[in-house]
Amino acid sequence: MPEFRQNMVSKEWVIIATERAKRPDQFLQKKEEKKSTPPHREDCPFCPGNESKTPASLFSIEKNGAWTLRVVPNKFAALQSHLTTERKHEGRFLKADGFGIAEVIIETPYHNRTIATMDPEEVKNTVMAYKERYIALSKIGQIDLITIFRNYGEKAGTSLEHPHSQIIATPIVPPHVRNPLYQSQLACDAFGDCIYCGMMDEERRQQARVVEETRYFIVLCPFASRSPFETRIYPKIHHSSFTSISDEELMEFASVLQDTLKRLCVGLNDPDYNYIIRSAPVEDSDVKYHHWYAVIVPKLTTPAGFEIGTGIYINATLPEQCAEFLRGVAIQ
Amino acid sequence: MPEFRQNMVSKEWVIIATERAKRPDQFLQKKEEKKSTPPHREDCPFCPGNESKTPASLFSIEKNGAWTLRVVPNKFAALQSHLTTERKHEGRFLKADGFGIAEVIIETPYHNRTIATMDPEEVKNTVMAYKERYIALSKIGQIDLITIFRNYGEKAGTSLEHPHSQIIATPIVPPHVRNPLYQSQLACDAFGDCIYCGMMDEERRQQARVVEETRYFIVLCPFASRSPFETRIYPKIHHSSFTSISDEELMEFASVLQDTLKRLCVGLNDPDYNYIIRSAPVEDSDVKYHHWYAVIVPKLTTPAGFEIGTGIYINATLPEQCAEFLRGVAIQ
Numbered sequence: 331m332p333e334f335r336q337n338m339v340s341k342e343w344v345i346i347a348t349e350r351a352k353r354p355d356q357f358l359q360k361k362e363e364k365k366s367t368p369p370h371r372e373d374c375p376f377c378p379g380n381e382s383k384t385p386a387s388l389f390s391i392e393k394n395g396a397w398t399l400r401v402v403p404n405k406f407a408a409l410q411s412h413l414t415t416e417r418k419h420e421g422r423f424l425k426a427d428g429f430g431i432a433e434v435i436i437e438t439p440y441h442n443r444t445i446a447t448m449d450p451e452e453v454k455n456t457v458m459a460y461k462e463r464y465i466a467l468s469k470i471g472q473i474d475l476i477t478i479f480r481n482y483g484e485k486a487g488t489s490l491e492h493p494h495s496q497i498i499a500t501p502i503v504p505p506h507v508r509n510p511l512y513q514s515q516l517a518c519d520a521f522g523d524c525i526y527c528g529m530m531d532e533e534r535r536q537q538a539r540v541v542e543e544t545r546y547f548i549v550l551c552p553f554a555s556r557s558p559f560e561t562r563i564y565p566k567i568h569h570s571s572f573t574s575i576s577d578e579e580l581m582e583f584a585s586v587l588q589d590t591l592k593r594l595c596v597g598l599n600d601p602d603y604n605y606i607i608r609s610a611p612v613e614d615s616d617v618k619y620h621h622w623y624a625v626i627v628p629k630l631t632t633p634a635g636f637e638i639g640t641g642i643y644i645n646a647t648l649p650e651q652c653a654e655f656l657r658g659v660a661i662q
Numbered sequence: 663m664p665e666f667r668q669n670m671v672s673k674e675w676v677i678i679a680t681e682r683a684k685r686p687d688q689f690l691q692k693k694e695e696k697k698s699t700p701p702h703r704e705d706c707p708f709c710p711g712n713e714s715k716t717p718a719s720l721f722s723i724e725k726n727g728a729w730t731l732r733v734v735p736n737k738f739a740a741l742q743s744h745l746t747t748e749r750k751h752e753g754r755f756l757k758a759d760g761f762g763i764a765e766v767i768i769e770t771p772y773h774n775r776t777i778a779t780m781d782p783e784e785v786k787n788t789v790m791a792y793k794e795r796y797i798a799l800s801k802i803g804q805i806d807l808i809t810i811f812r813n814y815g816e817k818a819g820t821s822l823e824h825p826h827s828q829i830i831a832t833p834i835v836p837p838h839v840r841n842p843l844y845q846s847q848l849a850c851d852a853f854g855d856c857i858y859c860g861m862m863d864e865e866r867r868q869q870a871r872v873v874e875e876t877r878y879f880i881v882l883c884p885f886a887s888r889s890p891f892e893t894r895i896y897p898k899i900h901h902s903s904f905t906s907i908s909d910e911e912l913m914e915f916a917s918v919l920q921d922t923l924k925r926l927c928v929g930l931n932d933p934d935y936n937y938i939i940r941s942a943p944v945e946d947s948d949v950k951y952h953h954w955y956a957v958i959v960p961k962l963t964t965p966a967g968f969e970i971g972t973g974i975y976i977n978a979t980l981p982e983q984c985a986e987f988l989r990g991v992a993i994q
Contacts (some may be wrong), residue, residue, distance in 0.1 A: 331742070331759060331760060332740060332741055332745075332759075332760025333758065333759055333760045334759075334760060334834060335755065335757045336756040338754065338755060341836075342836055342837050343836050345740050345762075346760070347740040347741075347760070348760075349739065349740070406681065408677050408682065409664055409677060409679075410664060410681070413664075420868075421868055422670065422864040423667065423668070423670060423864065424667075424668040424670070425665050425666060425668065426666040428663060428665045428666060428680075430677075475972065477967075477968055477971045477972055479967025479968055479971055480967060481966040485964065486964070486966060487963075487964035487967075488966065496967070496968070498972075500972070502666060502675055504675045504972055505672065505674050505973070506973020506974070507973065509837065509841055529754065532755065536752075553752075554755075604966055604967040604970055605967065606967050608971060625970075631819075632818070632819035633819060634813040634820065634936055635809075635812060635818070635828070635936040635937065636809055636830050636938075638957075639811055639938035639940060640809055640830075640836055640838055642832065642834070642836050
């Protein structure tokens with residue numbers, strides 16, 4: 331029987347379409363070509379030796395005299411840092427100069443690695459760079475939203491193959507972010523505590539959607555997953571901002587993130603994916619009602635007219651089966 | 663200079679990323695294979711002769727003893743009509759049985775036609791069927807949202823090639839629909855009139871984004887277009903529900919819809935697209951604050967992590983240039 335399920339925070343609904351249900355293993359990708367990617371490409375602007383093709387590093391980590399990670403301004407930034415945040419009218423329409431900051435985290439010198447296949451040290455450096463840059467950007471007065479994300483593969487919208495993440499900092503908090511924040515505020519006003527913490531308690535009680543639980547993190551396929559194998563990583567200790575986590579938590583986050591992506595890579599044969607770290611806006615960085623988390627969205631299906639029109643996603647796979655499948659993947 | 667632009671109704675923002683700007687003609691599709699699609703396929707469940715492969719017609723239009731359009735229940739419906747709408751708790755989570763109705767409009771007996779290449783009579787029949795089924799579904803007590811949409815091509819999420827549209831009727835109005843409705847309510851409370859009517863006045867004054875204006879409709883690329891060539895068709899006479907339009911308006915809608923899709927097909931070499939008719943929820947079908955419209959979203963780019971995380975779409979093309987390009991396409 332199909333069912334509607336509601337996202338506890340955003341209040342958006344999904345349809346779990348059991349009549350069209352697919353087994354998790356039906357999402358296995360065909361990606362033979364990946365295996366032939368070389369560790370270095372002359373024409374890749376992110377490969378060592380081509381540093382002049384990118385702007386100068388804002389942050390880097392070195393080992394034995396060579397960089398192992400670089401953060402650089404995005405050369406093709408959608409936003410620019412020298413503009414104002416002033417709102418203007420064009421007739422009845424509202425607009426603003428495209429002020430903002432866009433950076434690229436080049437995660438490794440090796441062109442053909444992925445988070446799933448990297449040295450664990452490289453993943454640790456990557457999340458350390460996330461925190462470092464997040465803190466630096468949040469000190470810029472006009473910035474109010476900092477989004478860290480990673481697009482992996484063509485279906486996930488990336489054009490550059492070399493392993494990298496991105497950060498975009500904007501002066502604007504859009505309704506897409508503000509609406510769920512308002513819902514979690516209302517919930518906190520009503521119940522006195524964080525709705526995400528309550529959700530985690532419930533997931534821990536039900537267990538069916540939990541992929542892994544470590545000392546500081548819980549990995550799960552959400553009750554109202556919008557697409558097959560949507561997977562979220564929640565910190566167990568309440569922090570509204572990603573930057574509030576301790577170094578010990580951060581290092582565990584690196585290994586949990588890598589393990590989760592390994593499960594997806596091994597279990598589904600290296601699917602394309604986006605992941606996003608959803609942290610509170612800078613002004614709300616220490617609040618009871620928000621809880622940061624990472625969401626991984628493998629690109630296994632195509633949202634169509636119904637999803638665009640209603641925001642109700644039709645998901646043909648049970649999150650419980652996805653979690654069970656991921657738990658069973660051998661990653662060591 | 664890049665700029666933020668706000669959708670006047672939803673209050674969501676887009677970034678018009680002029681630094682990465684592409685000219686409209688850079689979105690020309692490579693689609694040679696389309697030309698070889700036959701007018702009839704033995705193995706297509708929607709082709710004449712295979713009527714037994716679909717459920718019986720709910721509505722049909724015939725000519726010379728053969729059907730030219732059929733509406734059938736969706737055999738692989740994501741929702742089912744025999745369930746209840748009762749909400750249930752699963753621990754702290756909220757869910758409901760998957761009650762709802764899903765229908766398919768088989769627009770023509772010809773397998774290889776598209777809205778752009780159909781006989782105008784077929785497009786008229788299609789929009790007549792939309793209205794007919796919308797009215798029938800809105801009389802079912804538990805239904806509150808009726809979404810008419812069309813997925814064209816693989817990138818738009820369709821698996822069946824035969825020309826068809828879909829209708830999904832749900833008992834639930836999700837926040838994705840309710841939030842903009844609330845905004846248009848607030849605007850109507852503040853200014854006393856329909857924000858969409860005001861937006862059309864402004865577009866008519868500025869002219870830059872208008873593709874075509876007819877007696878009853880205005881076609882435009884919205885100020886805050888989320889992706890290249892997003893195009894909307896607004897009725898000039900205020901109606902909150904699609905079903906309130908007169909037969910005369912409906913017939914003009916068919917020809918405006920076809921002309922707009924012809925412009926996209928000829929101008930961009932037959933891109934995949936989704937279109938959606940956004941009509942008010944059934945309970946709000948005669949209100950001052952909502953205004954129905956059709957939105958066409960050609961699938962020319964891939965939303966990535968930033969879009970998923972923030973709802974802020976980065977659009978590398980000026981809506982003004984897209985409108986100019988579409989105006990210049992010869993379609994007769």
